[in-house]
Amino acid sequence: MANGNGNTSLTNLDATSVIQEIRNQNQFVYKKFFEDTYPELVHYANSYLFDQNWSEDIVQEVFIHLWEQANSLDIKTSLRGYLYAMVRNRCLNFLKSIKITDDAKVLDMQSMLSSEYDLEFFSNDDLKVIHHQLLKVVEGLPTKMQQIVKMRFIENYKYVEIAEELGVSVNTVKTQLKRAKLKISQQMALVLVLLSTS
Amino acid sequence: MEFKLILKKLNNSLTEEEELIFDQWISESDTHKSYFEKVKASYSESPNVVDIRKGWEAINAKINSPKGAVKYWKYVAAAVIIALLSLPFILNTEQPIEEIPVAVSDDTIEIGTDKATLTLEDGTKVPLEKGKSYATQTLSSNGKQLVYKTQSEDEVKVPSQNTLTIPRGGQFYLVLADGTKVWLNSDTELRYPVAFLPDSPRKVELVYGEAYFEVSPSTQHNGSHFLVGTQGQEVDVLGTEFNIKAFREDSYIETTLVNGAVAITDGSIKRNLTPGLQSRLDKTTREIRIAPADVSNVISWKDGLFSFKNLPLSEIMRVLSRWYDVDIEILDESKGNITFNGVFNRNQELENILSIIENTNEAKLTTQGKTIMVE
Numbered sequence: 175m176a177n178g179n180g181n182t183s184l185t186n187l188d189a190t191s192v193i194q195e196i197r198n199q200n201q202f203v204y205k206k207f208f209e210d211t212y213p214e215l216v217h218y219a220n221s222y223l224f225d226q227n228w229s230e231d232i233v234q235e236v237f238i239h240l241w242e243q244a245n246s247l248d249i250k251t252s253l254r255g256y257l258y259a260m261v262r263n264r265c266l267n268f269l270k271s272i273k274i275t276d277d278a279k280v281l282d283m284q285s286m287l288s289s290e291y292d293l294e295f296f297s298n299d300d301l302k303v304i305h306h307q308l309l310k311v312v313e314g315l316p317t318k319m320q321q322i323v324k325m326r327f328i329e330n331y332k333y334v335e336i337a338e339e340l341g342v343s344v345n346t347v348k349t350q351l352k353r354a355k356l357k358i359s360q361q362m363a364l365v366l367v368l369l370s371t372s
Numbered sequence: 373m374e375f376k377l378i379l380k381k382l383n384n385s386l387t388e389e390e391e392l393i394f395d396q397w398i399s400e401s402d403t404h405k406s407y408f409e410k411v412k413a414s415y416s417e418s419p420n421v422v423d424i425r426k427g428w429e430a431i432n433a434k435i436n437s438p439k440g441a442v443k444y445w446k447y448v449a450a451a452v453i454i455a456l457l458s459l460p461f462i463l464n465t466e467q468p469i470e471e472i473p474v475a476v477s478d479d480t481i482e483i484g485t486d487k488a489t490l491t492l493e494d495g496t497k498v499p500l501e502k503g504k505s506y507a508t509q510t511l512s513s514n515g516k517q518l519v520y521k522t523q524s525e526d527e528v529k530v531p532s533q534n535t536l537t538i539p540r541g542g543q544f545y546l547v548l549a550d551g552t553k554v555w556l557n558s559d560t561e562l563r564y565p566v567a568f569l570p571d572s573p574r575k576v577e578l579v580y581g582e583a584y585f586e587v588s589p590s591t592q593h594n595g596s597h598f599l600v601g602t603q604g605q606e607v608d609v610l611g612t613e614f615n616i617k618a619f620r621e622d623s624y625i626e627t628t629l630v631n632g633a634v635a636i637t638d639g640s641i642k643r644n645l646t647p648g649l650q651s652r653l654d655k656t657t658r659e660i661r662i663a664p665a666d667v668s669n670v671i672s673w674k675d676g677l678f679s680f681k682n683l684p685l686s687e688i689m690r691v692l693s694r695w696y697d698v699d700i701e702i703l704d705e706s707k708g709n710i711t712f713n714g715v716f717n718r719n720q721e722l723e724n725i726l727s728i729i730e731n732t733n734e735a736k737l738t739t740q741g742k743t744i745m746v747e
Contacts, residue, residue: 201435201717205428213422224410226420234430241435269375272403276375 193253197244208237211254214291215261221285222265232268236260259295279303283311286327287355311358319357322350373397378411479741481722484558484695486516487542493532500544510549510566517545523567531565538581541697550574551588552598555674557581558694559619570594577601582617584674585609605653608635614645615671621690625653628670636660678716678725685710685735689746696722703747707735
């Protein structure tokens with residue numbers, strides 16, 4: 175076939191241009207952005223809802239909101255971060271409707287661990303609780319793993335920075351984090367006794 | 373109730389006091405119970421794969437539903453920001469095209485679709501469109517494409533001629549008996565034999581309109597050339613990909629070579645094209661000019677896109693008129709000469725495209741029934 179353009183992407187568009195193009199109702203940019211972020215947002219929602227269909231519905235609503243209200247959205251952080259925050263709000267609202275609270279930030283901590291994205295919208299108070307919980311749940315992990323988790327989630331180091339600091343490869347960092355997350359989620363129920371009762 | 377209690381319940385570590393709170397909560401409603409069950413079932417599971425396409429379809433249905441006013445697109449002549457996702461229209465099965473209910477008034481402007489009329493040698497006319505299939509010994513169509521069967525040499529005596537006519541608002545895909553693929557744009561007519569005689573040139577005629585050819589190489593046909601006649605011009609091909617544009621209202625025939633080599637002849641004049649070049653044959657003076665072309669721009673229509681690069685508004689409107697089957701009236705000539713850039717998906721409402729253009733504040737576009745006025 176002659177056309178070599180295939181499924182080319184918007185990699186050249188920076189975040190500001192993406193929101194600008196969506197405000198201009200550019201469907202191509204919107205669709206590409208959707209395809210790039212939908213799965214991770216569904217997983218994120220699922221870490222609160224534990225139901226894939228509900229999660230998909232909520233994320234779809236968020237995307238429709240983005241399309242329809244693009245002009246009135248006041249996005250201070252990144253567009254992606256904004257969507258994460260919207261998804262989280264809607265999930266928490268849902269939980270509220272079934273009378274579930276999460277003052278102990280168990281869900282926030284878990285979703286933070288499993289998210290590929292740096293969640294930047296937590297308030298300082300929230301972060302305090304999350305970090306506190308995190309320190310407790312990592313206690314049972316091997317030392318190196320613990321160190322990486324702390325650097326990543328409490329000190330907000332990037333993968334590269336952790337790798338440099340510890341003199342290991344970025345891949346090692348990623349693998350360790352992946353294993354840590356798995357371990358934590360498996361042990362979560364077990365370590366709950368340790369969690370603060372605040 | 374704190375979420376934590378759910379986890380503690382799963383771990384059988386609730387205190388007596390917590391147990392009471394939990395029991396109270398779970399007995400309150402079925403939704404509570406079902407949430408607990410879901411957490412229990414999937415708490416330490418890794419997440420499932422997310423179906424992006426299904427998600428997009430759900431969204432697409434909502435954001436393109438014709439409720440309320442069309443939002444304004446300010447897409448200023450911004451140039452080709454993006455190389456877009458290109459879907460050849462033969463793959464349109466993947467794109468849900470909205471079915472419009474039968475009783476539409478004549479004034480409804482519709483998005484173009486796959487449709488054509490096949491005229492057999494004896495003059496029989498067969499409408500081909502989505503949802504209708506048609507087959508004979510030599511051909512078959514699923515309503516989106518028409519495919520001729522390869523015939524063995526002894527079967528072929530004097531092959532009959534068929535004509536495929538694409539109306540305004542249509543497009544079609546054709547595979548000839550030699551395996552040559554042809555994409556046909558709106559308002560186009562192609563005449564061709566249902567089979568090709570061995571050892572003689574394979575000859576077809578683009579009566580008018582626009583077609584993209586992917587010619588089955590001569591080497592697979594004992595060296596037989598492929599010839600495309602168009603309003604006096606003839607393109608001689610050895611196996612290649614090219615586009616010919618010669619709409620009835622065009623004053624020239626444009627031949628753009630994508631791959632391979634072709635020779636353009638008109639009477640006694642003969643010019644060779646190399647890939648990336650375009651010849652423009654003036655229909656009245658018969659003068660041929662050859663210049664480099666923006667190939668992907670020229671053939672974008674075949675991939676379901678409109679690609680306008682520095683194109684005068686009057687020409688843009690003409691392209692749109694063929695796909696949406698509308699009439700254009702340029703009330704202010706000076707507006708018709710303003711040039712625009714932009715790439716649009718052909719599978720969208722005309723209204724969208726018109727408001728993008730209008731939002732540049734360069735021209736005013738008014739729709740009356742099926743006529744668009746430019747001033």
